[in-house]
Amino acid sequence: MRKILRNFTLVGGIVLLFTACKEEAKNKPVTTAEITFKKNGELHFLNSEKDTLKHLEIETAISSYEQQTGLMYRKQMKENRGMLFIYKEESPRPNFYMKNTYIALDLVYINKNNKVVDIQRDAKPFNETPIPSQAASQYVLEINGGLAKHWNLSEGDSVIFHLD
Incomplete structure (x- = not known):
């Protein structure tokens, strides 16, 4: 029983970590490098x-x-x-x-x-x-x-x- 509880806690922690990272990435603005003119x-x-x-x-x-x-x-x-x-x-x-x-x-x-x-x-x-x-x-x-x-x-x- 203890092993099941420990595995459940471990899996829950991993899910929580991925969810937090996903939310952080979702709120981060996308930036692009400045594009400069190239005379052709x-x-x-x-x-x-x-x-x-x-x-x-x-x-x-x-x-x-x-x-x-x-x-x-x-x-x-x-x-x-x-x-x-x-x-x-x-x-x-x-x-x-x-x-x-x-x-x-x-x-x-x-x-x-x-x-x-x-x-x-x-x-x-x-x-x-x-x-x-x-x-x-x-x-x-x-x-x-x-x-x-x-x-x-x-x-x-x-x-x-x-x-x-």
């Missing part, structure tokens, strides 16, 4: 007269992981920077959203001929509602919210970019 190239917006509207440093999102993560977890982005998503082919882009994204963004959809075909303005942080393009695109550029209007970007503008 430069991009220029040109209007129909071929005047440069804006010059940006760009970070690229080419791999599946980079495209799924995008600008998530970033607390800020300088005005002269953006993230360019590069796809192998032109297609509708219905899957952009703002999950885990702290900053408001404008999404500029660009076709295979480097023409702006759609601009979705002021995407709200943390909103998981899809932000689809209204036309097929091969590239999507994310910039700080409000800048597309501030820079007078519009459909039909051209983009020139080169990668480092």
Whole structure:
């Protein structure tokens, strides 16, 4: 009987220990390392007269992981920077959203001929509602919210970019 009681006490103590550790882990906030900008190239917006509207440093999102993560977890982005998503082919882009994204963004959809075909303005942080393009695109550029209007970007503008 004593052996059973001792084993019961031992098992109870282990269960209590695991439960306490689980509760402690549950209440501990998750932190991520700060993600910094990695310049992969430069991009220029040109209007129909071929005047440069804006010059940006760009970070690229080419791999599946980079495209799924995008600008998530970033607390800020300088005005002269953006993230360019590069796809192998032109297609509708219905899957952009703002999950885990702290900053408001404008999404500029660009076709295979480097023409702006759609601009979705002021995407709200943390909103998981899809932000689809209204036309097929091969590239999507994310910039700080409000800048597309501030820079007078519009459909039909051209983009020139080169990668480092």
